[in-house]
Amino acid sequence: MTSEKLLLVGAGLSGAVIGRTLAEAGYRVTVIDTRSHVGGNCHTERDPASGVMVHVYGPHIFHTDDAGVWDYVNHFARFLPYKNQVKTTTGGAVYSLPINLHTINQFFGRTLRPDEAAAFIEELADTGIETPESFEQQALRFVGRDLYEAFLKGYTMKQWGCAPSELPASILKRLPVRFTYDDNYFFHRFQGMPEDGYTAMIARILDHPGLRVLLDTPFEPGMAQDFSHVFYAGPLDGWFGYDAGRLGYRTLDFERFCARGDWQGCAVMNYGDVSVPWTRITEHKYFAPWERHEATVCYREYSRAAEPGDIPYYPVRLVAEKALLGEYAARAAAAERVTFVGRLGTYRYLDMDVTIREAMETAAAFLASRTAGKAMPAFVHAPL
Numbered sequence: 466m467t468s469e470k471l472l473l474v475g476a477g478l479s480g481a482v483i484g485r486t487l488a489e490a491g492y493r494v495t496v497i498d499t500r501s502h503v504g505g506n507c508h509t510e511r512d513p514a515s516g517v518m519v520h521v522y523g524p525h526i527f528h529t530d531d532a533g534v535w536d537y538v539n540h541f542a543r544f545l546p547y548k549n550q551v552k553t554t555t556g557g558a559v560y561s562l563p564i565n566l567h568t569i570n571q572f573f574g575r576t577l578r579p580d581e582a583a584a585f586i587e588e589l590a591d592t593g594i595e596t597p598e599s600f601e602q603q604a605l606r607f608v609g610r611d612l613y614e615a616f617l618k619g620y621t622m623k624q625w626g627c628a629p630s631e632l633p634a635s636i637l638k639r640l641p642v643r644f645t646y647d648d649n650y651f652f653h654r655f656q657g658m659p660e661d662g663y664t665a666m667i668a669r670i671l672d673h674p675g676l677r678v679l680l681d682t683p684f685e686p687g688m689a690q691d692f693s694h695v696f697y698a699g700p701l702d703g704w705f706g707y708d709a710g711r712l713g714y715r716t717l718d719f720e721r722f723c724a725r726g727d728w729q730g731c732a733v734m735n736y737g738d739v740s741v742p743w744t745r746i747t748e749h750k751y752f753a754p755w756e757r758h759e760a761t762v763c764y765r766e767y768s769r770a771a772e773p774g775d776i777p778y779y780p781v782r783l784v785a786e787k788a789l790l791g792e793y794a795a796r797a798a799a800a801e802r803v804t805f806v807g808r809l810g811t812y813r814y815l816d817m818d819v820t821i822r823e824a825m826e827t828a829a830a831f832l833a834s835r836t837a838g839k840a841m842p843a844f845v846h847a848p849l
């Protein structure tokens with residue numbers, strides 16, 4: 466048993482998994498969060514009127530190929546099967562996403578088999594673009610103009626707030642098309658939803674006698690002196706009081722509405738037309754397909770640049786942000802007795818499974834550093 470006291474800033478998945486592992490190793494762990502609930506952005510709560518489990522900061526679907534992480538989450542929650550089947554409304558019709566054989570046949574009024582569809586798409590592709598430099602060029606080279614404009618252009622413009630010609634080609638790494646009728650959005654072996662929601666799961670991770678949780682408690686720099694080490698899952702630039710400027714994020718505005726019965730008949734409906742200002746509507750009862758509710762709760766989702774005070778959702782990570790990130794990361798690397806973790810601490814988009822894996826690695830690195838009598842680094846996972 467060690468008498469060392471550790472502070473975890475953030476009661477999301479990063480803070481919970483690191484905190485739990487180190488509490489089990491005998492450390493005295495305090496987890497604080499500025500919010501009034503645990504769970505970070507994965508937070509779920511039941512709508513009191515309808516009983517629908519609502520994903521308060523946007524829908525979260527658990528999917529992974531990492532068997533260790535899948536075992537871990539199944540230890541703290543019962544996962545029920547969930548398949549993410551996304552639809553999109555574009556040009557006055559509804560299609561299946563990601564672009565698959567059904568989408569292609571419906572969109573072009575064909576009855577193509579897989580090899581025929583692959584040859585057809587190859588004909589549409591703009592092979593004149595040899596080295597795509599932008600998202601737009603990459604999309605045109607992969608699928609040609611018609612599919613690009615119907616399924617990728619408008620959604621991307623709304624999501625990122627700029628023309629796809631201004632975004633790097635790297636955003637679209639692979640051919641965004643399947644030549645089968647498989648409409649499961651994710652390829653991963655394991656996919657599901659925690660029966661009681663993510664907040665209940667994360668509360669169970671945090672439930673350990675060596676760990677205390679303080680909610681409604683924003684981190685203040687003076688707090689660090691009471692602890693031998695801080696794990697900080699807050700925004701990297703926030704640690705420095707944003708003194709060199711703010712790292713760019715996209716934020717989301719959710720327009721929540723309720724209705725009787727069903728609203729759209731599926732969990733996620735994207736909107737591909739630029740004339741529709743929202744990117745998608747999510748109907749939350751469909752994220753728990755084993756439940757039955759007479760009423761329904763939906764979120765209309767709008768994306769825009771985050772301002773001070775907004776919730777930072779998606780790191781922008783374009784050229785200007787990377788320059789500022791380099792500056793903050795260099796300063797952070799020189800800091801002592803603090804490790805920056807998670808999606809905000811390292812300014813990266815991280816799915817939940819990656820967050821958990823990295824949190825496990827961070828806790829293991831801390832234990833190894835203590836055993837070796839070495840200083841714990843500021844980053845176990847570098848932001849750049």
Ligand SMILES: Cc1cc2nc3c(=O)[nH]c(=O)nc-3n(C[C@H](O)[C@H](O)[C@H](O)COP(=O)(O)OP(=O)(O)OC[C@H]3O[C@@H](n4cnc5c(N)ncnc54)[C@H](O)[C@@H]3O)c2cc1C
Nearest residue numbers: 475477478479499505506523525526684699807808816817
């Ligand atoms: C819209 C959206 C949808 C997503 N959908 C999926 C999905 O379908 N599947 C998937 O695998 N992943 C999804 N993710 C990713 C998932 O949300 C992250 O993997 C996960 O939330 C990362 O956990 P974290 O603990 O690093 O960060 P967070 O969950 O953001 O937790 C950080 C916590 O730190 C707290 N905090 C910050 N600053 C301070 C401070 N100064 N003092 C005290 N507390 C502070 C915050 O309040 C927050 O609770 C999605 C993300 C977004 C934005």
